[in-house]
Amino acid sequence: MPHSEINDVTPEMIQRYNRPGPRYTSYPTVPVWEKGQFHEDYVQCLQKESLKERPISLYVHLPFCRQLCTFCGCNKFITGNRKITEDYLSALDKEIDGVARILHSRKKLAQIHLGGGTPTYLNPKQLERFINKITSRFDVQENSELAFEADPRVTTIDHLETLYGLGFRRVSFGVQDLNRDVQKAINRNQTAKQSWDTINNSRSIGYTSINLDLVYGLPLQTHQSFCKTLDEVGKMRPDRLAVYSFAYLPGMFKTHKRAIKDKDLPVPEEKIQIYLEAIRFFTEIGYVMIGMDHYALPEDELALALKNRTLHRNFMGYTTLHNMAQIGIGVSAISDFGDSYWQNNKDLYQYMNEASDKILNPRRGIKLDKEDQLRREVIETLMCHGEILISDFETRYEINFSKHFNNAWPELEKFAREGLVKLDSNKIDLTPVGTLFTRNIAMPFDRYLTESSSMNFSKTV
Ligand SMILES: C[S@@+](CC[C@H](N)C(=O)[O-])C[C@H]1O[C@@H](n2cnc3c(N)ncnc32)[C@H](O)[C@@H]1O
Ligand code: SF4
Structure with missing residues (x-):
């Protein structure tokens, strides 16, 4: 973003737009999904999937x-008890068997993503056994994307070599x-050397894609201190x-409420300065900004997907993969079949009990009608590309865009007056300043969002 644009962000704007809102890694968002027991619906989705040709992302x-x-x-789940990891892996094995049985044929996998928690909390032998379990039930395609x-702090060379x-x-x-003070405030001591060593080891083993996560807005973080983090991370390349x-969700997480003092958090103006600094820093050293909060080297697939308009967004963040069923295995994991979402039990012990009894029983779910699918695509397009080509949606969904979204239109016009979007007869285009408020600009397209329901989400700045 050009420097001149940064000055266009006023404190009033920040105050007006810094309100709770979804991050839209799904639409409809999870709080809208029904709660219950969805064994039969989920099995039906898997059966329908078994008739399709498309590969699966696990x-x-x-x-x-x-x-x-x-x-x-x-x-x-924080634990020093290694026995529970064995019980959990047995439950996962049963869930994989259950899913594979319903899918009938040996399905092709285009992606495996191990998320957490911390997958490398498991030891290399456990991980190896588990991946072998997956490959005994599914065919991993040659060019598939395997990521963890x-x-x-807990990842050893043995982990890296085994997974490679x-x-x-x-x-x-x-x-x-x-920064040491920030780390202390979040109970995470991790020296720069620990990060450097793990990155260097991964590179020498042969990993071709290394991603690092940073968080801005943490307690005791300042614009100045974060600049030092950025400098060091930039060198890690x-x-x-x-x-x-x-x-920050003190109403949802007891640890946020107990351990993080409100007064230690950077005020919204400081937080947005830190965010802008990250944009300035990473774009200056050659990264391409992807959506709201990701960066990639220009030759990386994500940057190329942005250029070719093939970028997508799902629970795992921004991705180049599309048109495949996403099947979630394990506690709280989410499955996305395109026209429905399902989420496994969020309670570890309940999940393990049911999975061990070979019961596939998501506890939340939603089937998307045509209207949901349209709105999901509009929101995803805004999040990925920062622009909507109106005629594209009008042709594919047979709608008159501005009439169809007549409730959203006055909001969009307000954003336009503020300089956050440019509107013309065929385009809704986020300005560089508008990019900072992408979540706010997506919200008028969400037909379920009410003032009170939005309180469940973190603030948009
Ligand atoms: C599953 S964790 C990453 C792997 C590993 N457990 C670790 O911490 O190194 C995924 C990422 O989510 C991000 N994250 C976790 N809690 C967050 C929060 N409250 N707000 C924003 N980002 C968060 C962190 O950047 C974290 O690295
Ligand atoms: S951020 Fe910390 S607590 Fe959260 S998953 Fe990673 S290691 Fe675990």
């Missing part, structure tokens, strides 16, 4: 971590912030970066 949730980072908003999330040997080429490491806005 997401596996591995929730265990050694130590609690107090800022964390993931579904994680890892915490540099199993075909993994992408790895995503949590760094968050390198990862292929991709995610720079997440700290989702």
